[in-house]
Amino acid sequence: MKVDLSWIDYLIMIIYFLFVLGIGWFLRKFMKNANAFLEAGRSMPAWVAGLAFISTNLGALEVMGMTGSGMKYGMLTTHFYWIGAIPAMIFLALFMMPFYYGSKARSVPEFLKLRYDEKTRGLNAILFAVMTVLASGISMYALAILMENVLGWNFNMSLWVSALIVLGYTYLGGLSSAIYNEVLQFFIIVIGLLPLVFLALKDVGGWVGLKAQLAPISQAKGFAADTFTTTWKYSGAAGSNPLGVEWFGILFGLGFVLSFGYWCTNFLIVQRAFAAESKAAARKVPLIGAIPKMFIPFLIIVPGIIALALFNNPGIDFAKNFPLDAAGKPIYDYTIIMLLKQYLPAGVLGLGITALLASFMSGMAGNVSAFNTVWTYDIYQSYIRPRSGNEEADGKHYLKVGRIATIFGILLSIASAYIASKFGNIMDFLQTIFSLINAPLFAVIFLGMFWKRTTGHAAFTGLLAGFLLALLHHGLTIPDGATTLVKGGWIAVLHTYPVEMAQNFWTAIIAFGVSSVVTVGLTFVTRQKKSDEELHGLVYSLTPRELNDSHLPWYERPAGLAILVGVICIVLTIMFW
Amino acid sequence: MVDIRIPIGLMFTIIGILITVFGFATMSNTGMYQKSLGINVNIIMGILMLVFGLVMLYFARRKKKV
Numbered sequence: 001m002k003v004d005l006s007w008i009d010y011l012i013m014i015i016y017f018l019f020v021l022g023i024g025w026f027l028r029k030f031m032k033n034a035n036a037f038l039e040a041g042r043s044m045p046a047w048v049a050g051l052a053f054i055s056t057n058l059g060a061l062e063v064m065g066m067t068g069s070g071m072k073y074g075m076l077t078t079h080f081y082w083i084g085a086i087p088a089m090i091f092l093a094l095f096m097m098p099f100y101y102g103s104k105a106r107s108v109p110e111f112l113k114l115r116y117d118e119k120t121r122g123l124n125a126i127l128f129a130v131m132t133v134l135a136s137g138i139s140m141y142a143l144a145i146l147m148e149n150v151l152g153w154n155f156n157m158s159l160w161v162s163a164l165i166v167l168g169y170t171y172l173g174g175l176s177s178a179i180y181n182e183v184l185q186f187f188i189i190v191i192g193l194l195p196l197v198f199l200a201l202k203d204v205g206g207w208v209g210l211k212a213q214l215a216p217i218s219q220a221k222g223f224a225a226d227t228f229t230t231t232w233k234y235s236g237a238a239g240s241n242p243l244g245v246e247w248f249g250i251l252f253g254l255g256f257v258l259s260f261g262y263w264c265t266n267f268l269i270v271q272r273a274f275a276a277e278s279k280a281a282a283r284k285v286p287l288i289g290a291i292p293k294m295f296i297p298f299l300i301i302v303p304g305i306i307a308l309a310l311f312n313n314p315g316i317d318f319a320k321n322f323p324l325d326a327a328g329k330p331i332y333d334y335t336i337i338m339l340l341k342q343y344l345p346a347g348v349l350g351l352g353i354t355a356l357l358a359s360f361m362s363g364m365a366g367n368v369s370a371f372n373t374v375w376t377y378d379i380y381q382s383y384i385r386p387r388s389g390n391e392e393a394d395g396k397h398y399l400k401v402g403r404i405a406t407i408f409g410i411l412l413s414i415a416s417a418y419i420a421s422k423f424g425n426i427m428d429f430l431q432t433i434f435s436l437i438n439a440p441l442f443a444v445i446f447l448g449m450f451w452k453r454t455t456g457h458a459a460f461t462g463l464l465a466g467f468l469l470a471l472l473h474h475g476l477t478i479p480d481g482a483t484t485l486v487k488g489g490w491i492a493v494l495h496t497y498p499v500e501m502a503q504n505f506w507t508a509i510i511a512f513g514v515s516s517v518v519t520v521g522l523t524f525v526t527r528q529k530k531s532d533e534e535l536h537g538l539v540y541s542l543t544p545r546e547l548n549d550s551h552l553p554w555y556e557r558p559a560g561l562a563i564l565v566g567v568i569c570i571v572l573t574i575m576f577w
Numbered sequence: 578m579v580d581i582r583i584p585i586g587l588m589f590t591i592i593g594i595l596i597t598v599f600g601f602a603t604m605s606n607t608g609m610y611q612k613s614l615g616i617n618v619n620i621i622m623g624i625l626m627l628v629f630g631l632v633m634l635y636f637a638r639r640k641k642k643v
Binding site: 008011012015016019022023026027048180183184187191194195199202203342343344345346347348351 | 579581584585587588589591592595596599600603609610612613614616618619621622623625626629
């Protein structure tokens with residue numbers, strides 16, 4: 001199944017590498033203090049931060065995982081976009097960003113410190129630091145193994161070379177360099193995958209032809225003929241769609257808990273909006289990001305669905321060569337690269353591989369630039385060496401610490417890439433980690449922003465309880481047919497879910513539920529230590545209303561943009577209902 | 578600091594030219610384009626990238642003059 005690259009493919013990759021490193025090199029002279037390095041000096045225009053916002057999310061796991069999920073679940077995968085991202089992005093922009101940005105917090109953990117107390121910040125900072133390193137390690141591993149099996153690249157070499165390039169440009173130019181490169185990477189990913197979508201669609205006879213080819217495949221699996229090309233139509237019962245989740249689980253588990261947890265509290269995403277030049281720009285960042293986000297399914301999920309049709313056509317090389325696991329099932333992570341190999345000749349093939357590398361780098365740089373900020377401000381500055389009072393000397397010192405943290409972040413990611421090995425569908429596993437960390441965090445931040453009474457003790461306990469109970473739930477349940485303890489049931493098996501996705505959704509719902517109940521309950525029995533004065537700008541009821549922006553044209557106003565995004569999203573949902 | 582449209586524009590212009598030229602040079606190689614259903618995608622994508630790169634550079638330049 002090896003594919004040979006020609007000189008032109010390598011040349012395109014090298015040009016791309018030179019540009020990403022060049023951007024870092026060019027920006028290095030602007031990195032005079034920690035503020036410039038870790039926060040990009042809060043100077044990014046809304047469109048730059050908005051594209052970076054979505055590009056960070058479009059990491060290698062997203063591209064590989066979502067194409068794989070397209071092959072596995074069909075059009076139902078778009079739930080991760082239209083219901084599982086857009087509403088949360090609109091909510092973040094309109095209701096949360098004013099408090100995040102207005103608080104002057106430099107990170108999400110620091111917001112927790114300002115709103116609650118030191119221990120809540122500490123808990124979140126440490127969990128987040130571990131999570132980012134783990135996540136970038138997993139994605140590095142996934143990519144390197146793919147490149148080894150398909151392109152014949154040495155595993156260690158592709159791991160170290162790609163990590164060192166990311167290190168190069170983030171070390172030199174910090175968050176600015178990460179953001180600028182994410183914009184460049186966004187365009188490379190879109191343009192690099194574009195020929196694949198067109199050729200694959202043309203090959204199967206367009207959307208109509210695809211539907212016709214999928215009908216017998218769908219029926220053979222025991223579903224209705226159009227299950228793989230529709231979204232909500234068969235979500236009445238869990239068993240009638242390949243996702244194995246009914247409408248309530250999708251709407252509440254994915255659309256609310258997982259999605260709001262990820263988009264509204266995950267610092268590696270939110271950090272891009274923090275870097276915007278003004279509060280007005282920061283509010284537009286998630287909305288500008290939402291516009292391409294809505295259309296990404298056509299770029300990565302639709303080819304995955306086409307792969308399902310190709311896979312069931314035993315006469316062609318695609319089906320013959322598709323890598324299978326021990327149980328004879330396709331290894332879904334290979335979907336994207338198998339498609340690239342199937343349709344792209346030398347030249348555009350190099351572009352497609354470069355798109356994969358770019359997606360990996362944007363995700364990894366996101367992790368690294370969030371990690372070094374949390375490490376420097378929330379761990380080092382809080383517990384190891386507090387500010388001395390001399391602003392200039394501090395700025396230089398923390399810049400040095402931030403740079404060293406960048407190196408360590410990358411080295412730790414490489415280490416975790418070597419540890420990460422036997423996980424099935426990477427996306428499912430990542431969902432598990434996110435649901436354990438982000439869902440309780442969303443409950444706590446949401447309560448903190450909209451209920452001024454919420455206390456620090458309550459938030460800390462709520463965060464911890466949500467995390468531990470979710471862990472317990474994961475330990476007591478398994479998805480049907482699971483063979484490893486990684487999938488759950490490592491304490492005892494009390495309940496079996498039909499599919500892993502359903503288990504993940506419910507883990508998240510429990511984490512969120514427990515966390516909310518504990519935080520609200522304890523708030524009534526503990527004393528609020530923060531005065532109204534201190535909570536000014538952090539809590540909805542204690543913050544004066546925004547300046548009037550009605551003199552601006554509608555597309556310059558967050559509310560106007562939000563309506564536009566909402567309408568497009570609803571139209572797409574109805575079109576593919 | 579720096580206008581990101583400049584490096585983006587430059588990169589797409591360079592890669593665009595490269596792929597277009599490569600597409601024309603391999604035009605007679607029908608075996609190679611069997612994969613892409615007989616379509617010379619290199620020429621199409623090359624020109625598309627070149628145009629995108631030039632548009633980016635144009636906007637970056639126009640902003641500077643203001």
